[in-house]
Structure formats: C-alpha cells, structure tokens
Amino acid sequence: MDTEFNYGVNGGRTELEGRYARLWDAYVNVEGDRMNLRLGRQTIRWGKADQVNVIDNFTPQDLREFLNLSREDRKWPVWAVKSTYYLSDRHVLEAIWIPVFEPSPVAGSEDDWEFFIRRNYVKAVGLRLLQDRLPSHKLRNGVLASRLAYSGQDFDASVSYAYHFDEIPSYNANLSNGTVQAEFPRQHSIGMDFETTREGLGFRGEAVYTTNRAYATFDRTVSGLIARKPTLQTVIGADYTFKSQTYLNLQLTQDYIFHYEELMQPLRYKKSVVTLIRQPFFHDQWELEFQSRFFLSEVDSFYRIQLRYDFLDDLRLTFGIMIFRGNDYALFGQYRHNNQGFFNLRYDFQH
Secondary structure, eight states: OEEEEEEEEETTEEEEEEEEEEOOOEEEEEEOSSEEEEEEEEOOOOOSOSSSOSSOOSSOBOBTTTTSSOHHHHBOOEEEEEEEEESSSSEEEEEEEESSOOOOOBOOTTOTTOOHHHHIIIIISOOEEOOOBOOOSSGGGOEEEEEEEEEOSSEEEEEEEEEEEOSSOEEEEETTTTEEEEEOOEEEEEEEEEEEEETTEEEEEEEEEEEEEEEEBSOTTSGGGEEEEEEEEEEEEEEEEOTTOOEEEEEEEEEEESSOOTTBSSOSEEEEEEEEEEEEETTTTEEEEEEEEEESSSSEEEEEEEEEEESSSSEEEEEEEEEEEEOTTSTTGGGGGGOEEEEEEEEOOOO
C-alpha cells in the first residue's frame, strides 16, 4: 500500500486538499524454466532513454504536477498480465495485456498545472466542460503490447508494438452546443530502442511511429478542433562521467507530424535539446544539478537547478528553482507563471 497526503496553500488559504490511500504494486509472480508470468497491479516501464522517453507511452504517469516529480516517481501502476518468454540467453519476448484502460492523472480545473488548452476552452472561449469520455470497460478496449529484446555484452536493443489509447487527453470542442470534453483516441505504436557503451561513453536512443495522435487546430471546419495525424518521435543521447565525477547527459529529440495542415497549433517539425549535469563535492555529501530542455524552432524551454545535501545516509534535503519560458500554447510556456523555488526533505526508513 502507498498512502499519499496532500497539504496545499491556495489563494492565501491553507487547506487540506485530500486524503486517500492507493494500492501500488501488488502482484503474483510465477517463474518457470523459460517463462515468467506476472498478474496483478504492476508498474511497467519501457525504453532506454532516461530524460525524455517516447516508446513508454501506453501506461500512465502522474502529470498532476507536470515535472515536479522524476520520471521514475511519475510512473503509475496498472492492472495487467505480463508474460516473459526467454527464447535464448540473449533474446526475450514480452507480451502485456491491460484489460482496463487507465489514463495518466492530470491536473484538474483551477490547479496550477492545468493544461492551457482546456483552461482556454473553458475560460477564454466559454465552453462548458463535460465529464471525460473514457473507453468502456470491455475486452475489446484492452491494451495490448509486445516487445522482442536482445541483450548483448555491451549492446541492448528491442523492437516493440502497442495497441493502446493515448494516455494524455485531447479536448474535443463542440462550438454548436458550447461544450468541451476530454477523450482518448485509439492508437498503434511501433517502436525501437538501443543502448551501448564505448570506453565509458554511453549511447542510447529510441524511435516510435504512432498513429492517430491528436493536435489542436484553429481550423473550425475540423470536427472538435482536433486534427489526428501519425507522428514520428525520436530521441538520441549520450552520457559520460568525467574523472572529476562530473556527470554530463545530452539528448536530442525530434518530432515530425505527417500530413500536416497549416492551421494546426503545433509546428510540423520540432527539435529540442535536453541537458543534465551533476557535480558532487565534499565527499559526495553535496551535489549540484542543472537540468534543461529547450526547443530549437520556437521559444519554449524549461530550466531547473537544485542543490542536494545528505545529512545522513537516510536523510536528504534538496532545494532549488524551476523556470519555464514560452507562449500559452507551448509545452513549457503554458506554465511560465509557475516559476518557483522548492525544497524537499526525504527520509528513507531502513528495514
């Protein structure tokens, strides 16, 4: 069991925002000589890229606070059946069935991290927000995914396929009756990834072709103001740890929208650079970290600098600042009013 308590300050008032307990990983694992079967609630992560991941798109992640959590902490468990068959010492075939679709949790109305597109439809355009249109709980609406992976001495790679729903909602605007409703389009995703090392330098990459991705459009002749287009996303990166223990990680991401239409809100072709630098000092008791992502074709960027101090092996304090730049429709720019300072105090209990 994982119990989470939220305590927030909003509009000058301090209030308890919610109390609830949620079931995290809870599964039965059956192992054979060449096959492993896992049934129950489990967290599934695919992909080799570490800062930006594109093939891990068919299970949810917690987006209620956008990037305030690490990718590992954002991943959300699902009820699933996962089978792993070992074809050889180096080849593994994995198959996953998720009987009930679970979308990624996102910020609600009036929250600081609410998507601008929904906030704009409701406040600026004046549309009435309807309840989310989730797929019905039927067998035909299950999520299926499979992956064939190869693991060598210094090279790992896999090819994958997923038949799934988009985890992040798109907002269907009905101007005739003045409503907007979140929906989750059905998609096919074909992906590949790899990872290798050469003399301490790590290389990794991912690519995925996804059908029926939803994009906002200003063309009022398009139903729901949503254009659905196939998209190719790629990530390639490298990382290295210097003798000074400075860790450097660089990634280049590229998104390309097929059958692009001029009145669509995003650009047809987008590139971004992702940077992560860590420098420990004072015998690893302190660590300074800088992380950023900026798009090359538009003003849209995110920067975070933080300092970590380990009081004890089990007690850690982290504090820093986070800055967003861009316009209302940009990935990071929509949160440009959320620039903030933060701190986190963490204690790990020993068992």
